[in-house]
Amino acid sequence: MADRTDGRLRLDAHVHLAGFDWDRHSSFLRNSDSPWISIARHLYSLSPGGSDEEFDITYAGWLARMVREAEHLDKAVVFALDGIYDSRGRFDPRTEAIISNDWAIEACRLHPDEFILGASVHPSRPDAIEELERCAEAGAVCVKWVPPSQGMDASDKRYREFYEKMRDLGLVLTSHTGYEHSLRTVDQSLGDPERLRLPLEVGLKVVAGHAGTSGFYHRVEYFPNLVKMVERYENLYADTSAILNPVRATYRKRLLAEPVASRLIQGTDFPVPPMPILWPLTLGPAEAVRFQRVRNWFDRDILAKKAAGFPEEHFLRGHDVFLGAD
Numbered sequence: 001m002a003d004r005t006d007g008r009l010r011l012d013a014h015v016h017l018a019g020f021d022w023d024r025h026s027s028f029l030r031n032s033d034s035p036w037i038s039i040a041r042h043l044y045s046l047s048p049g050g051s052d053e054e055f056d057i058t059y060a061g062w063l064a065r066m067v068r069e070a071e072h073l074d075k076a077v078v079f080a081l082d083g084i085y086d087s088r089g090r091f092d093p094r095t096e097a098i099i100s101n102d103w104a105i106e107a108c109r110l111h112p113d114e115f116i117l118g119a120s121v122h123p124s125r126p127d128a129i130e131e132l133e134r135c136a137e138a139g140a141v142c143v144k145w146v147p148p149s150q151g152m153d154a155s156d157k158r159y160r161e162f163y164e165k166m167r168d169l170g171l172v173l174t175s176h177t178g179y180e181h182s183l184r185t186v187d188q189s190l191g192d193p194e195r196l197r198l199p200l201e202v203g204l205k206v207v208a209g210h211a212g213t214s215g216f217y218h219r220v221e222y223f224p225n226l227v228k229m230v231e232r233y234e235n236l237y238a239d240t241s242a243i244l245n246p247v248r249a250t251y252r253k254r255l256l257a258e259p260v261a262s263r264l265i266q267g268t269d270f271p272v273p274p275m276p277i278l279w280p281l282t283l284g285p286a287e288a289v290r291f292q293r294v295r296n297w298f299d300r301d302i303l304a305k306k307a308a309g310f311p312e313e314h315f316l317r318g319h320d321v322f323l324g325a326d
Contacts, residue, residue, distance in 0.1 A: 009074040011116070011318035012067075012298060013174070014209060014241035014267030017078050017099050017107055018059045021052035025103035030096055056103065057110075063270070064111035070298040072315070075113075076270070077322060079144040079174075080104035080120040084151045084186065087158075089126040092151065096184055101131065105138045116322065118174065120144045122152060123162040132165050141322040142172035142207070147190035149176075149183040155195040163202040172322055173199050174239070177208040178222050179215050181247060182272075193226040200233045205321055207265065211238035211255060215247035223254060230259050237321055240310070241267030244274035244301055252282060256309050264310070265318040268301045276304035283307050 019027025050058070067076045081099040084092035101119050108115040119135035121128055121143050132143070143166060147154060154175060166173060177193045193212045200206050212226030230236050238260060242248050255264060268274060276283060276291035283291065287307060294300035302315060 006316070008316045008319035009323070010072065010315050011266065011322060012073055012076040012268050012270065013207065013239045013265050013318040013322065015063070015076040015078045015270045017063070017080065017104055018271070019056050019099045019103050021056050021103075024053045025056050025106070026100035027056065027098055027103050060107040060110060064114040066270075066296060066298060067111075067114040070296050070302075072302040073298045075116050076298075077116045077118045077141065077174075077318075078104060078107065079118040081144070081146070082120040082122045082125070082150060084149075085122045085124040086151075087124060089124050091125075094184075094186075101135050101138075101140075105135070108139065116141055118142045118144045119171075122150055123156075123159045124152065128162055129165050132162070132169060132171065136169040136171060140171060142174045144174045144209075146176040146180060146183060146209075147195070148180040148185040148188045151186040151190070153190055153195060155198050157198065160198065160202060163199045163204055166199075167203050172205045172207060174207040174209055176210060177212040177226060177238075178210045178248075179220075181215065188220070192222050193229050196229065196236070197233075200229075200236055203235070205235050205237065206233075207321065208236065208238040209267070210241055210248065210269075211243075211251070211260065211264065213243070213248045213251045223251065227260055230263050237263045237265055237317070239265050239267035239318075240305065240314070242269035242272055244276060244278060244304060245269075245272060246275070246278060249275070249278040252279065252308055261314075263317075264314050265321055266302065266305075266315045267318075268298060270297060273297050274301035274304065276300060279304065279308055282309075 019025050080101045081097055083095035083098050108117045117140040119140040121131045177191050179188055193208050196206050208226055212223045214222050277288050280288045291304040
């Protein structure tokens with residue numbers, strides 16, 4: 001870990017754990033051909049005959065090693081992923097992926113120098129408040145949602161008590177915004193940043209995952225809504241996760257324009273690999289190829305973004321959001 005002259009750590013604010021072992025880690029990934037899950041399954045196939053538990057531990061170790069070996073990163077906020085619950089608090093069997101808080105807590109305990117806990121708690125589950133308290137006690141800095149896939153509407157007034165408890169515990173809400181491309185969806189409109197007004201008005205810090213970017217082929221564009229929200233709410237931030245992939249690569253100029261630029265924090269969406277080769281005009285063809293060849297995925301993403309105009313503060317702001325300004 002490099003010394004920070006201003007005391008702040010360089011965080012990746014958007015990193016995913018993987019989990020297959022239900023018996024020991026209460027986690028599963030199933031019934032999906034999504035890119036994120038396909039990558040995890042591909043990694044799993046590299047060690048045939050291994051148990052689900054062994055894969056989970058191996059994946060966490062591989063992720064920790066990549067964070068540790070990165071020259072331009074200090075720690076990663078790693079996410080759990082809760083299931084789908086209906087308005088009556090019943091678990092929805094359509095859930096195709098759970099990365100339990102139990103496993104995320106264990107992974108962070110295994111790799112305390114590399115990982116910071118990002119819990120995931122669906123506000124409709126019967127024990128939501130108790131689970132928030134348990135995760136905060138375990139060191140969580142945020143709660144991560146994917147509303148289009150988990151089926152929660154962040155504007156639902158029934159969640160006010162949940163938000164107030166998050167605020168009292170000092171937890172940030174990181175909520176996917178824009179279109180969801182990795183997991184099957186319940187309702188894509190739940191990714192509209194406009195739905196985040198209630199938690200912002202309650203006083204939470206909110207990070208709009210993927211900065212409201214939807215992708216070049218979607219009919220509905222949510223990024224303008226994020227811009228309007230940033231102008232109104234000073235406690236709204238956004239991360240740049242998955243900006244270096246084919247779907248969102250075209251948003252670079254708009255992300256670097258005010259007022260959004262001064263609210264951005266670094267994120268990758270790991271294990272989705274960044275692709276600097278998608279910015280040949282911005283970086284220059286030779287530099288785009290050079291960055292693409294950087295073996296460490298975190299360094300690859302950071303170096304390409306710096307060369308493309310993202311300022312140093314972009315890579316330090318996550319410390320203030322999740323760990324508090326020094």
